[in-house]
Every structure is written in C-alpha cells, then in structure tokens.
Amino acid sequence: MVGPVDIMSIGVIDVPSRKSLFVNRIEEQILTGRMKVGDSLPSERQLEEETHISKTVIHAGLVELEQKGFLEITPRRGAVVANYEETGTMETLNALIRLNGGNMTKKQTRSFLEARIAIEGSALQRLCENRTEDDIRYLEAIIDEADRLLESEHVDEAALAEVLFRYHRGICVRSRNEFFPLLLNEFRPIIMEFWLRSIHRFGAVSNVHLAKRYLDFIRSRDAAGAFRRLERSVKEYLDSIDG
C-alpha cells in the first residue's frame, strides 16, 4: 500500500491551466507597467500565434481579465488596457496582492484596516443599538466553534481564521445592513490572510478572546465602547508591523 519511497515526500504537482498562465502573464505585463493604460492588445489571433494557445482559451482569458478590471473589450474592435484605478474592483486588488505572493504593502495594510474600521465599526455600532437575544445566540454559536478548535493539541490555524471571518461577517449580517456582509465577502481573501497573520502574531487564544470581548460590548449595548475597542486592536496591529 505504501509506495517505494515514503521518506522523501514529493507532494502533488498541480498543472496550471494554459488559461491561468496566459492571464497571469498579461496581468504581470500590466502591473509592471510594460503595458500601459490605453495600450491596445494584439488581436486574439495574433496572441494565439504568439503563445501557441488556441483562440478559444485566449478569448476566455481576455474575458476573465475584463471581469477583473484589467481590460476593456469592445466586440469586433479589440481590447485595451483599462485604467484599473477607474474600472478596478476588489477583485483587481486581490489579483494585485496575489501576484505579489500574498503580501500587502504597508500602505495597503493601513488602507485595509481603515476600511475595516469604517465598515465593521459602523456595523458594530448598529448592532449594539439594535441587538436581540437571537443575535447573541447566533454569535455565541460561532464563538463555540472557535473554542472547540482551541481545545485541540495543534490548532488548525486556517480553520480558525475561517471561523473568525464568519464571526466578524456575522456581526455585519446581524447589523441589519444588507451591504456590509457583501462587502466583507468581497474582501474575503484579504481578510483571511489578515487573520492568519494575526493568529501568528498574537496567538490563537488571544484572537478568540478578543472576539469574545466584542460580544460583551454587544450584550451590554455599549456601541461607543465596542468602537473604541476595535480602533485599539487595529492600532495595536499596526504598531506590531511597524516594529
């Protein structure tokens, strides 16, 4: 049952699709500035010839790049590099960060945390003012999941980050604002990365403890206190990466 070699593990080799290779190549050209905003791309046929990838795949790749906000395609006219500060969405930013190996710059981190205070802070205050017993039970159930993960010998950090994401999205869901949870979904990859780093930096227990702290504020309907706590924890995180 065990293969001939079980000392050195090779690991899976996942073959990247031609489409993703093509998309990454173009993204790279754009983000490094080799292709500038307004530049026309070669036609799909030219790209087919150049890359030895079929036109269908090229076409699908270009459409994907358009959805990400990198290109502007006009049927039967061609594709040009879009001003992705104008047309870009969070997906564009996610692609940008992913291309940088998942690392955000300090400015991006600061921007992210500002956005977090703006959105989650607003949700938190609304929830404190309008919470019901059912909201408390809903959030407690998620905290219980986190506690169960902490009981294990080796804490599954990815799973804990996922639970923390669901908890904070839960705050947005229960704030009765239909937009806030959707915005958090938009941020999802970035937020997950953030929680992973936060777990590494401050430990699993500490992060779950902080989550419980917010629940206390919600219970006692202390909107101002909750907001101050959020601001403080963001400030602590920023200080920790500056040092």
Next chain:
Amino acid sequence: MVGPVDIMSIGVIDVPSRKSLFVNRIEEQILTGRMKVGDSLPSERQLEEETHISKTVIHAGLVELEQKGFLEITPRRGAVVANYEETGTMETLNALIRLNGGNMTKKQTRSFLEARIAIEGSALQRLCENRTEDDIRYLEAIIDEADRLLESEHVDEAALAEVLFRYHRGICVRSRNEFFPLLLNEFRPIIMEFWLRSIHRFGAVSNVHLAKRYLDFIRSRDAAGAFRRLERSVKEYLDSIDG
C-alpha cells in the same frame, strides 16, 4: 445620409451575446425563487441541448455566475444554487437590483446610505486632515465639468450623475486609501442610480452646490464639519423618500 424615416427614431439595437442571455435567464430563475438554494443545475451537456447554446458558452456562463456568487460549482460533480447571502458580493446585489428594474427597496436604500456614510465619511475625514493644494485643484476640475453641464438649456442628467460619481470617487481617491475608490467602483451602478434620483428630487443645481460645499470643508480642513454635512444630506434624502 438620412434614412427614409427620420421622424420616429428607432435607436440602436444592440444584440445581446448568447452568454449574457443565458446568464440572465439563470439569474432570473434564481432570484425569482424558481430555483432554490441548494438545487442542482442540469449538467453542462444537458443545458447545451436544452438551450441550443454550445457547451463552451454554457461553461463560460456558469463560471461567471459562480463569480457573481449565484452558483457553487464542484468539478466533476455539478453546479448548485449557492446561498447568495453567504457567497454573494456587490455584483450579486447589483444583479438583484437590476432585475428589479433598478429600484431598491427602502431597506436597501437605507443600507446603501449607511454604507456611504461609513466609507465616504471616512474618506472625507482623512482627506480633510491630509489634503494638499493639488487635491483641491483635482476636485475643482471635476466641479468645473459639472458647472459646464449646468450652463446648457436642458441639463444632461445622466452625464451629471456620472460627473457627481467621479467627484465623490475623487474624494476617495485623494483620501490616500487604496481600498475606498475600489469599493465605490463596486457600487457604481447603485450610486449612479442614486445620483439620478437625487437630481430628480432636489434638482441639478442643488446637487452641484452641495458638492461644492464639501470642497469648502476640505479647503478649511474641517473634518468634523464635512462629516456632519454628509450625515445631514443623507438624512434629508431618507426623509424625502419616507414622505
């Protein structure tokens, strides 16, 4: 030059792509509840047969629906209708509102304006604190565009809404937060609809005047005043739709 009929204008007929027709059909089925969360979709080959659209296009459409948060596709298993409150993004919401003829419910409007205060309010305060002369010039240039539109006999409302969008996104851009402008792009269809309604309700002049008012606060670095003004104008809009 002029066709045989120039009294009644026909207007361009832009032929929708098969992919978009397919995507809209499925969205409709989901949003009207004919397909419920968890329901399995027919296989790509069945859909091909049923719709007479090739598998290539069907596949591309399903991938788009997954990105919009409407479907959850598992390779070699099939696609099921996703819980779009969980997986949805702003694109999902845009589709939902578009399907409703661009009309938001009162709760959606309230949610939108709360989100606007959270995001643009935060940007406004940051900008007031850190503005440069160049920021002022940048925003003044956009205001000039709006003024030019006002000079015309019949104000082009769609164009003005577009300029107002660019102005308020400009505030986010110049706030030096990389996330805020992208979030506004995400909202774009909703925001455009909002400005159109605001122009109808309060008039073109009044909306441009308010935009200039924000510029005053930014010039005098009055962050608190700017925020209060934003809150007030949102409140006025909410009152006007309640009445």
Next chain:
DNA sequence: GTTTTTCATCTGGGCCGACCAGTTGATTAA
C-alpha cells in the same frame, strides 16, 4: 447473505480549429 471489487457512465475542465457576423479602411466608382 454480505462485503468487496470492477467498470461503464456521467460530470466538469480544458483545448482545438472552423465558422459567423459586424468593423474598418483602402480601393473603386460616381
């Protein structure tokens, strides 16, 4: 009768080369 194995069938993922219908711009005709 119960468990295990086998294997035909179905799924989405990926790719290809050909064809379709609008756009464009130089050439031709008026």
Next chain:
DNA sequence: TTAATCAACTGGTCGGCCCAGATGAAAAAC
C-alpha cells in the same frame, strides 16, 4: 470631391475531442 464597395480583420460562437475524478450498479469474492 464624394459615395459605394469589399477584402481583411475583429471578437463571439460553435461542436467536437480528450482528460480525470465521481458515481452507482453489476459482478465477484467471501
């Protein structure tokens, strides 16, 4: 100088092919 023509080029679509994993019923082993 102007208008009509049309070949070349564009993105969009097509149907077919193969791949590898999932599925479940039939066959084999117990």
